[in-house]
Amino acid sequence: MIQLTWRQIRAQALVAYGLLAVIAVVLAITGPKVAHFYDAYVATCAAHSDCGTVQNAFLHYQHVVQAALGPILLVLPVLFGMFWGAPLIARELETGTFRLAWTQSLTRGRWLAVKLGLLGLAAMAAAGLLSLMVTWWFSPLDRMNLSRLTPGVFDERGIVPIGYAAFAFAFGVTAGVVIRRTVPAMAATIVAYVGARLAATYGIRPYLFAPLRITSALQLGGPNGPSPPGLGAPNPADWVLSSNTINAAGRVIGQNGAINMPGGNQGIGFQSGSNGISLGGVGRCPNIPASAKIRPGSNLGRSGALQTCIDRLGVRQELVYQPISRFWDYQWCELAIFLGAAAVLAAFCLWWVRRRLA
Amino acid sequence: MTAAPEAAALEAPALETTGLGKRYGRKWALADCTLAIPAGHVAGLVGPNGAGKSTLLQLAVGLLRPTSGSIQVLGGRPAAGPGELAKVGFVAQDTPVYSALSVREHLRLGAWLNPRWDNALAERRIAALDLDRNQRAGRLSGGQRAQLALTLALAKRPELLILDEPVASLDPLARRDFLRLLMEAVAETGVSVVLSSHLVADLERVCDYLVVLAAAHVQVTGEVEDLLAAHVRLTGPRRDPAQLPAGQHVIEASHTDRQSTLIVRTDGPIHDPAWTVEQLSLEDLVLAYMSQAGRAERVRKASFRTGKSRSGMGVSR
Numbered sequence: 001m002i003q004l005t006w007r008q009i010r011a012q013a014l015v016a017y018g019l020l021a022v023i024a025v026v027l028a029i030t031g032p033k034v035a036h037f038y039d040a041y042v043a044t045c046a047a048h049s050d051c052g053t054v055q056n057a058f059l060h061y062q063h064v065v066q067a068a069l070g071p072i073l074l075v076l077p078v079l080f081g082m083f084w085g086a087p088l089i090a091r092e093l094e095t096g097t098f099r100l101a102w103t104q105s106l107t108r109g110r111w112l113a114v115k116l117g118l119l120g121l122a123a124m125a126a127a128g129l130l131s132l133m134v135t136w137w138f139s140p141l142d143r144m145n146l147s148r149l150t151p152g153v154f155d156e157r158g159i160v161p162i163g164y165a166a167f168a169f170a171f172g173v174t175a176g177v178v179i180r181r182t183v184p185a186m187a188a189t190i191v192a193y194v195g196a197r198l199a200a201t202y203g204i205r206p207y208l209f210a211p212l213r214i215t216s217a218l219q220l221g222g223p224n225g226p227s228p229p230g231l232g233a234p235n236p237a238d239w240v241l242s243s244n245t246i247n248a249a250g251r252v253i254g255q256n257g258a259i260n261m262p263g264g265n266q267g268i269g270f271q272s273g274s275n276g277i278s279l280g281g282v283g284r285c286p287n288i289p290a291s292a293k294i295r296p297g298s299n300l301g302r303s304g305a306l307q308t309c310i311d312r313l314g315v316r317q318e319l320v321y322q323p324i325s326r327f328w329d330y331q332w333c334e335l336a337i338f339l340g341a342a343a344v345l346a347a348f349c350l351w352w353v354r355r356r357l358a
Numbered sequence: 359m360t361a362a363p364e365a366a367a368l369e370a371p372a373l374e375t376t377g378l379g380k381r382y383g384r385k386w387a388l389a390d391c392t393l394a395i396p397a398g399h400v401a402g403l404v405g406p407n408g409a410g411k412s413t414l415l416q417l418a419v420g421l422l423r424p425t426s427g428s429i430q431v432l433g434g435r436p437a438a439g440p441g442e443l444a445k446v447g448f449v450a451q452d453t454p455v456y457s458a459l460s461v462r463e464h465l466r467l468g469a470w471l472n473p474r475w476d477n478a479l480a481e482r483r484i485a486a487l488d489l490d491r492n493q494r495a496g497r498l499s500g501g502q503r504a505q506l507a508l509t510l511a512l513a514k515r516p517e518l519l520i521l522d523e524p525v526a527s528l529d530p531l532a533r534r535d536f537l538r539l540l541m542e543a544v545a546e547t548g549v550s551v552v553l554s555s556h557l558v559a560d561l562e563r564v565c566d567y568l569v570v571l572a573a574a575h576v577q578v579t580g581e582v583e584d585l586l587a588a589h590v591r592l593t594g595p596r597r598d599p600a601q602l603p604a605g606q607h608v609i610e611a612s613h614t615d616r617q618s619t620l621i622v623r624t625d626g627p628i629h630d631p632a633w634t635v636e637q638l639s640l641e642d643l644v645l646a647y648m649s650q651a652g653r654a655e656r657v658r659k660a661s662f663r664t665g666k667s668r669s670g671m672g673v674s675r
Contacts, residue, residue: 099450104471
């Protein structure tokens with residue numbers, strides 16, 4: 001049965017692993033260059049004080065490969081689902097060869113289990129190898145890029161692509177068995193894969209682990225100066241979910257170290273009024289007498305009265321984030337979710353073929 | 359269930375069904391089918407298109423599961439495990455093969471999937487058929503494909519070979535070759551055979567046992583010799599068929615003003631001198647049962663009765 005499985009998938013397997021080999025060659029040539037660029041210029045740029053230029057150049061280095069790898073790793077699992085999974089049983093049902101296959105001297109349960117097991121593992125291995133190469137190739141860039149937990153980066157690194165491939169393959173097979181036609185099963189596989197990935201990224205992943213929160217004072221910049229930037233995460237690689245300005249009641253009143261003021265402006269602003277000075281978008285400053293006015297040369301800012309006003313009004317900023325130290329926890333959890341879904345689909349598929357297709 | 363297991367193993371019929379039925383949605387493709395085909399025969403399953411032949415054979419190889427009743431093949435449940443599967447060879451309707459695989463790869467497939475695979479037999483047959491081993495199965499002619507499918511089923515060395523309309527799509531020459539090679543293989547290996555066809559002429563040449571299936575029901579079963587001996591055509595002065603003596607059952611009756619022609623199943627010889635007695639050909643016999651089933655079906659539909667379906671008319675042997 002193993003030989004037959006190999007014979008029947010040979011063409012598709014050679015295409016998939018051939019492409020993988022081509023990608024491996026490209027990455028093996030360009031990867032060391034990326035690493036060398038980082039070591040030679042980016043790591044030492046602080047000594048030459050032109051870090052911005054160097055980093056910018058680095059982020060655009062080998063941009064064709066950079067731009068191509070993401071989509072390849074994104075679509076690879078669904079290709080396994082469409083071209084390995086969906087036709088696996090549907091083609092046999094369409095051409096009637098299942099009547100030949102299921103009347104040989106092995107049960108159809110065993111027949112399906114061997115096919116599911118071998119091809120599932122082959123798809124997972126291919127996705128794992130590609131992810132390994134991509135993770136290695138991107139590792140210098142990841143040191144200065146966005147957080148590796150960010151959607152779009154997280155799911156193209158580490159072990160999660162293995163789970164995606166297993167899920168897409170198992171779904172393809174199941175769709176083929178239930179729909180009994182290859183092309184509709186392929187279409188269903190695309191839809192299900194996109195749906196599952198979106199659901200996992202935006203419906204499950206944010207709630208897997210309770211995010212960490214840091215609350216701190218909203219810092220006022222110098223007088224007439226720009227608003228200070230939002231509070232940064234402890235580690236630049238942490239995944240910042242939100243950076244909000246909140247009032248005394250805990251309600252969100254702004255983002256990134258600013259307050260949403262009347263008129264649609266964002267920032268920290270004070271206005272003079274008949275009853276004194278008020279913080280735009282929040283309320284009257286309780287620590288400043290009603291007679292006070294903002295005038296050029298007033299020392300309200302310098303004296304710290306405005307900062308005290310912000311603090312007295314209970315306006316703070318709150319950073320919600322996932323520390324990068326949880327990267328592997330996230331990877332294992334998401335892998336487990338997709339592998340679990342794949343296992344359920346495979347079990348359903350076996351049940352259906354043994355009980356329903358009769 | 360009544361026989362002791364060892365007795366069942368000794369004389370297990372090739373195919374035995376009790377009240378077997380298969381329903382698709384609301385339509386019964388096969389209903390209340392009770393029959394027993396003994397081992398050691400080449401049994402023909404004949405009936406018009408849509409009579410339930412294919413359903414019965416797919417139930418026999420375990421591709422389908424019964425909705426009601428039970429079915430036993432060589433004393434076991436069809437496709438219950440590798441052992442049961444190994445004992446039955448199957449050539450499905452339209453003889454499906456893998457079009458991308460070559461003839462040689464099909465033989466390898468057979469060897470991989472069947473522990474009792476007889477490679478010498480397979481190679482001998484492929485050589486006798488003059489098939490190119492490197493030819494892809496998708497490029498074989500219909501006749502060659504059927505022969506390849508038969509080779510796969512035979513080299514499995516089954517105890518029972520089941521063929522579902524194997525020659526339906528073949529031209530007359532390929533049809534004759536296929537049946538000739540089938541009979542050679544039967545003589546060589548002693549395998550029991552059940553094959554279906556909607557053409558009596560195909561079966562007449564090869565079968566010594568017959569099951570007539572029409573309108574989802576078994577109409578008659580028995581050894582061909584016994585059936586031919588038990589059925590006659592009576593021609594004589596017009597009379598009411600109901601007045602025949604006991605032991606004579608009318609299958610088909612047609613009347614002119616003065617003359618009646620009856621096809622009758624009889625337990626003994628016909629003594630009434632008024633009748634001219636003629637032997638039936640197998641084809642006449644089958645057609646008589648098929649048209650009887652057709653009439654019964656029309657009556658049943660017209661009367662909207664939904665009572666218990668009729669049981670098959672078995673001929674005791």
